[in-house]
Each structure stands twice: as C-alpha cells, then as structure tokens.
Amino acid sequence: MENHDLHWKQQAVPTANARKEASPSPRAVLADMQPYVPGRSIADIRAEFGLERVVKLASNENPLGPSPLALQAVREALPDMHRYPDDRAGQLRSKLAAKLSLQAGQLIVANGADELITLICEAYLEPGDRIATFAPTFSEYSFGARLMNAETVSVPLPISFALHADDLLTAVDDRTKLVFVCSPNNPTGTYLPKTELERLLSRLPDGCLLVLDAAYSHFADARDYADGFELLREGARLIVLQTFSKAYGLAGIRAGYAAGPADIVAHLLAVKEPFNVNALAQVAAAAALDDEAHLKATLHTNAAGRVHLREGLDRLGVRSVTSQSNFMLAHFGDRAALVYEGLLRRGVIVRGGAGWGLPDWLRISVGTTEEIDLLLASLSDVLRSAQ
Numbered sequence: 054m055e056n057h058d059l060h061w062k063q064q065a066v067p068t069a070n071a072r073k074e075a076s077p078s079p080r081a082v083l084a085d086m087q088p089y090v091p092g093r094s095i096a097d098i099r100a101e102f103g104l105e106r107v108v109k110l111a112s113n114e115n116p117l118g119p120s121p122l123a124l125q126a127v128r129e130a131l132p133d134m135h136r137y138p139d140d141r142a143g144q145l146r147s148k149l150a151a152k153l154s155l156q157a158g159q160l161i162v163a164n165g166a167d168e169l170i171t172l173i174c175e176a177y178l179e180p181g182d183r184i185a186t187f188a189p190t191f192s193e194y195s196f197g198a199r200l201m202n203a204e205t206v207s208v209p210l211p212i213s214f215a216l217h218a219d220d221l222l223t224a225v226d227d228r229t230k231l232v233f234v235c236s237p238n239n240p241t242g243t244y245l246p247k248t249e250l251e252r253l254l255s256r257l258p259d260g261c262l263l264v265l266d267a268a269y270s271h272f273a274d275a276r277d278y279a280d281g282f283e284l285l286r287e288g289a290r291l292i293v294l295q296t297f298s299k300a301y302g303l304a305g306i307r308a309g310y311a312a313g314p315a316d317i318v319a320h321l322l323a324v325k326e327p328f329n330v331n332a333l334a335q336v337a338a339a340a341a342l343d344d345e346a347h348l349k350a351t352l353h354t355n356a357a358g359r360v361h362l363r364e365g366l367d368r369l370g371v372r373s374v375t376s377q378s379n380f381m382l383a384h385f386g387d388r389a390a391l392v393y394e395g396l397l398r399r400g401v402i403v404r405g406g407a408g409w410g411l412p413d414w415l416r417i418s419v420g421t422t423e424e425i426d427l428l429l430a431s432l433s434d435v436l437r438s439a440q
C-alpha cells in the first residue's frame with residue numbers, strides 16, 4: 054500500500070521544472086515591455102536612510118492631502134463594503150455630466166486615467182497600427198500601444214519643450230489610429246495652446262482619434278490653454294482624459310474619467326471590466342467634486358508654490374522650464390544623478406529624468422511652502438558639497 058502511494062505521488066506531482074515547461078509562453082510583446090517605474094515611496098526612503106522626515110515631491114500628488122468631504126464620504130460608505138459597486142458609477146457620472154454640461158453617455162469612469170489609456174488602446178488598436186505622440190511625455194501611451202502590438206511614433210519636442218500641432222502631424226500616416234497629447238505635458242509642464250489644439254483636430258485624417266490627456270488641466274492658468282471640454286460641447290470628436298489623482302488629491306483610491314462623443318465612449322465601455330471603480334472611489338470622487346474649498350486651496354497652493362520654487366531655483370542658478378502644471382523640470386546637467394541621490398539622503402524625493410531620455414533633468418512636484426523650503430535648503434547643501 055505504502056509503495057503504491059509513493060508511486061502515485063511521484064506520478065501526480067511533477068517537479069518544479071516540469072511544471073514550468075508545461076505552462077504556456079507569455080505573449081511575445083512582454084519580452085520588451087518596460088514596466089512603469091513609480092516615484093520612490095516615503096516608507097522606502099525612511100527605511101533606507103534612517104530618516105524621520107521625508108518629503109515626497111516625485112509623483113505630482115496633492116500636498117494638501119485629500120478633500121475632507123471625500124474622507125467623510127468614504128467613512129460613511131465603509132459599512133456597505135460587502136456590496137458590489139455600481140458598474141457604471143452612475144451617481145458620479147451624472148454629477149460630472151451636470152458639471153461639464155455633457156450627457157452621461159459621453160462619460161466613462163475608470164480606475165484612474167491609467168486604466169482609460171489601456172481601455173482606449175484595447176478598444177482601437179490592432180497589431181501593426183500606430184499611435185503618434187510627443188517625446189518626452191507620459192509613458193503609458195506607448196505602454197498601451199505595445200500591449201496591443203501597435204507601434205509608437207514619437208515626435209521629439211524642441212529645445213523649448215513647446216508643443217506644436219504641425220510637428221505632431223508629421224508623424225501621422227494612414228496607419229495612425231490614435232494621437233495622444235498630454236497638455237499640460239508630463240514631464241515638461243508645457244502645453245498645447247487652444248489654436249494649436251484646434252489646428253491639430255482639424256488636420257487629423259478620418260480614422261484617427263485625438264486623445265487629450267488633461268490630467269493636469271486644473272493647474273493651467275495660461276489664457277490660451279484649453280482642456281478640450283468646450284470643443285466636446287461643440288461636437289468635436291476627441292477623447293479628453295481626467296483624473297482625481299492630482300487636483301482632487303485622491304491618487305491612492307484610484308478614479309479618473311474620459312469624456313468623448315457617446316459612440317466612442319460606448320467602445321470604451323465595451324472593453325472595461327464590470328466593477329472597475331470600487332465603491333469607495335466612487336463616493337470619494339463625487340464628494341471631491343463638490344469640495345470647492347479644497348480645490349481652491351489646492352490651486353492657490355500650487356500657483357504660489359510654482360513661483361516660490363522657480364524663484365528658489367533661480368537663486369541657486371538652476372534653470373527650470375516654465376510650468377503650467379504641479380511640477381517643474383529643473384536642469385542639473387551632468388550633476389543630475391548626484392543631486393538626485395544627495396536629495397534622497399536628505400529626505401527629499403524627486404523624480405529623475407532618465408526614464409524620459411532627460412538624464413540631465415529632475416522633475417520636482419510643487420509642494421507646500423514648507424516642503425519647497427526644505428527642498429531648496431537641501432538642494433543648496435547638495436550643490437555646495439558637489440562643487
């Protein structure tokens with residue numbers, strides 16, 4: 054009996070290697086997909102350098118924290134956590150529709166704007182199709198394209214990092230299905246002016262859809278900035294992306310939305326998972342939309358912080374790019390890696406530019422006055438010791 058058991062076990066439990074060979078190979082594209090590299094976390098840096106005070110200026114989060122109304126809404130919704138969420142985020146959608154003067158059918162809510170980028174790629178891209186975008190820009194557009202075996206054609210930004218419609222149009226051909234424009238652009242903080250946006254829209258060939266990623270639109274105060282909603286209300290055919298992670302301070306709970314013509318939104322709804330936005334995120338986002346005081350304080354803090362940061366960098370002789378967003382690109386030349394490390398050791402986390410092909414630059418999120426002061430003092434210290 055014992056022998057029989059042993060024999061059975063040997064047959065039924067394959068070795069680890071045999072199991073590996075028996076599993077399917079992953080899709081070929083996975084071999085050259087670069088996973089997203091997020092900013093280092095506060096807990097990480099605290100542990101690595103034994104620091105008590107760590108300031109994170111690496112992921113363009115809201116330095117004031119979440120909206121108090123959102124926090125309250127989440128607390129109230131907690132006892133219903135055993136229920137599935139509304140699969141279409143109906144209340145949030147209606148609230149957004151009213152606020153934006155759009156139809157609810159023109160809106161789709163998702164688990165962050167990141168998910169929307171993937172949904173758009175899944176809905177529209179066949180293998181061999183192309184997307185066009187600027188470089189440097191947010192990396193998830195090419196990630197989504199790669200996932201679908203489509204190609205990314207990137208147009209390098211000029212030395213000023215200004216976004217021009219005609220530059221992007223040179224990259225559009227009959228294989229281009231999607232054009233992604235991030236405005237204000239991450240990581241440069243520059244933007245596509247309204248007349249350029251209109252020009253781009255009017256010149257795109259049929260069969261090519263513009264996706265305007267306006268994740269940072271709230272922070273833009275240039276008179277000729279456009280977030281795309283007015284164009285949508287006028288019937289233009291584009292997708293506008295928005296997130297609750299930045300101005301609304303809800304990056305951790307995950308919510309974003311896309312607006313577009315109803316037939317396009319229907320394509321995105323067709324590929325989304327049923328319960329993509331959790332119940333807490335739905336109530337948090339709806340409450341944050343009502344929290345005008347929090348949004349106002351956020352925008353005020355950012356506008357003042359942008360000036361404070363810029364002036365501080367100027368005083369230290371560090372060149373920066375004029376930003377319409379809640380971050381700023383700063384030039385350190387061949388000292389950039391050293392400055393990045395030096396800041397980390399002093400408890401200030403910023404984002405290195407190498408991932409965008411900008412090894413000489415660091416991207417710094419605009420924090421509170423106190424956080425910017427700490428950054429500037431640490432930077433001054435690092436630059437002095439690097440001389």
Ligand SMILES: Cc1ncc(COP(=O)(O)O)c(C=O)c1O
Pocket residue numbers: 112113164165166167168191235239266268269295296297298304308309
């Ligand atoms: C330009 C841009 N779009 C989209 C996102 C993703 O936002 P979410 O947190 O809603 O996924 C980010 C996040 O950093 C971003 O910078």
